[in-house]
Each structure stands twice: as C-alpha cells, then as structure tokens.
C-alpha cells in the first residue's frame with residue numbers, strides 16, 4: 681500500500697525518559713491538535729492545531745512592551761485585568777512579543793519540526809530503549825490528526841528498529857486509523873465514557889467511532905491497551921464501571937488501565953486564558969478507586985493502575 685508521507689508537522693513538546701507512556705524508558709513526542717476537547721484535559725495547549733502564546737501572570741509585571749512591539753497590533757493590554765490578550769485572528773506568529781518580554785512571561789506552544797530533527801532527538805536515547813525495552817511514543821493532542829507526518833515518523837523509527845506506541849483518542853476515520861496505527865507496535869487507547877451522550881458532554885464528540893476503531897484494532901491483533909481516565913463526578917460511579925465493562929466486552933477487550941484524575945493541567949488553562957471546569961476538584965488516588973476496579977474485575981475485565 682502506498683502511503684502519503686509528510687516530512688514536517690506541528691508538535692508542542694518532546695519529553696525524554698518517560699516511564700508512563702508505554703513499556704520501558706521512552707521518548708514522548710507530543711503532536712499539536714486534538715479532535716476531542718475533554719473538560720479535564722491535562723494538556724490544554726495540545727487542543728488547537730496552530731501556534732499558541734501562553735501568558736504567565738506570576739511573571740508579568742504589566743509593562744505592556746509586548747503590546748507595543750507587536751507589528752500586527754494583535755495584543756491588547758487590559759489594565760483592569762492586568763493582562764495582555766492576543767487576538768489570534770491577527771497574530772502573525774512572529775514571536776516578537778516573546779522576545780521583547782523582559783520577564784519571560786510569554787511562551788510559545790507549538791512548532792513545526794521535521795521528522796529527521798525529531799528522529800535525531802529520539803536516537804540520542806537508543807541505548808536506554810534497548811536496555812529497558814522502551815522506545816518512542818506519539819502522544820498529544822492526537823497524532824492521527826497529522827496522519828502523513830505520523831506515518832513518516834513511525835516509518836523512520838521502524839527503519840531503525842525502535843519500538844513505537846501511539847497514545848490515541850481513537851477518533852479518526854477508520855481508513856486513517858488503520859493506516860497509521862498499522863505501523864505502530866502498541867496502541868494506548870483511551871476510552872472516556874461508556875455512554876454516548878455523556879461522552880459527547882465531556883469531550884465534544886460521540887464514542888461510536890472510537891469504540892469501532894478499538895474493536896477493529898483488537899480484531900486485527902494489534903497490541904492494544906484500553907485506558908480509562910477516571911474523572912470525579914463524570915465516570916467514576918460503580919454503575920459506570922459496569923457500563924465500561926459492557927463496552928469493553930463489546931470490543932473484545934480483556935483489560936483496562938485506570939488513570940486516576942489529577943490536576944497537572946490547571947495552571948496551563950490560566951496561561952491560555954481558558955476557563956477550567958475542574959478547579960478545586962481534588963485528585964483521585966488509587967486506593968479510592970479500589971471498588972471501581974473490583975467491579976470491572978467482577979465483570980470479567982482485568983483492571984489495573
């Protein structure tokens with residue numbers, strides 16, 4: 681099958697020495713852009729596809745140099761709120777505001793990178809992958825939103841015999857899903873809610889396509905690990921555990937990894953000038969989810985953390 685490849689794509693981070701995104705020691709490449717907008721998302725800077733500028737109120741002194749320097753007059757400084765606001769429809773992406781800020785209060789999220797540049801970074805840790813059984817994980821955002829770029833990167837890694845994983849929402853048309861995931865060794869596949877309406881409410885999209893892609897992936901023999909972010913008040917009731925067990929049986933999954941809710945993303949919402957629905961909601965701990973886990977196990981799905 682011929683693949684359309686792309687040598688460049690937009691990412692927002694490359695994280696080395698990760699121990700939580702697949703087996704062994706891994707390098708995680710974070711793709712920018714996501715078709716879901718989960719209300720609890722820990723990486724809100726991943727959701728939009730383009731460049732974004734984050735503002736840190738703790739570092740900003742209100743000097744307004746950013747607004748004065750912007751060649752597109754895209755920044756308005758609001759004295760009342762003591763913050764600059766960027767009109768993204770006018771922003772040229774020139775980064776002048778970032779370089780002119782004397783306090784490093786502005787930061788860009790998102791950059792165009794070539795496959796070879798990313799590969800260079802990944803290959804720096806090849807010895808660690810070999811020793812630990814690790815490799816490279818494509819995360820995000822959603823790698824399947826940049827399928828040609830994801831394919832090129834996966835192929836380049838495969839050519840060097842590096843183990844690859846994709847952390848995916850599974851929300852992609854089935855042909856794209858099959859093409860891209862076909863090159864990965866492992867899928868870490870999130871399922872956010874068993875109920876379609878609740879799924880729409882929490883993420884903005886239906887779960888039907890996601891479950892169908894999960895069913896296909898498992899049926900094809902692809903190494904697939906379903907993962908369940910457990911979110912307080914959204915999907916953490918024991919009746920939800922029963923619902924998830926039913927859905928997982930429907931797609932022939934045997935196991936699920938539970939990912940308890942945490943608050944890691946909260947500050948980023950403020951920096952992006954976005955509201956966060958989970959302010960002051962305490963993190964969940966594994967011991968609090970033991971009953972939830974036991975319901976899944978009791979319904980024939982092996983659940984673990």
Ligand code: SF4
Pocket residue numbers: 749750751752753754755766770771772773774775776777778
């Ligand atoms: S990146 Fe350039 S155009 Fe955009 S807000 Fe900053 S200075 Fe203005």
Ligand code: SF4
Pocket residue numbers: 735739740741742743744745746747764780781782783784785786
């Ligand atoms: S230049 Fe930096 S410190 Fe000054 S107002 Fe802009 S963001 Fe704040």
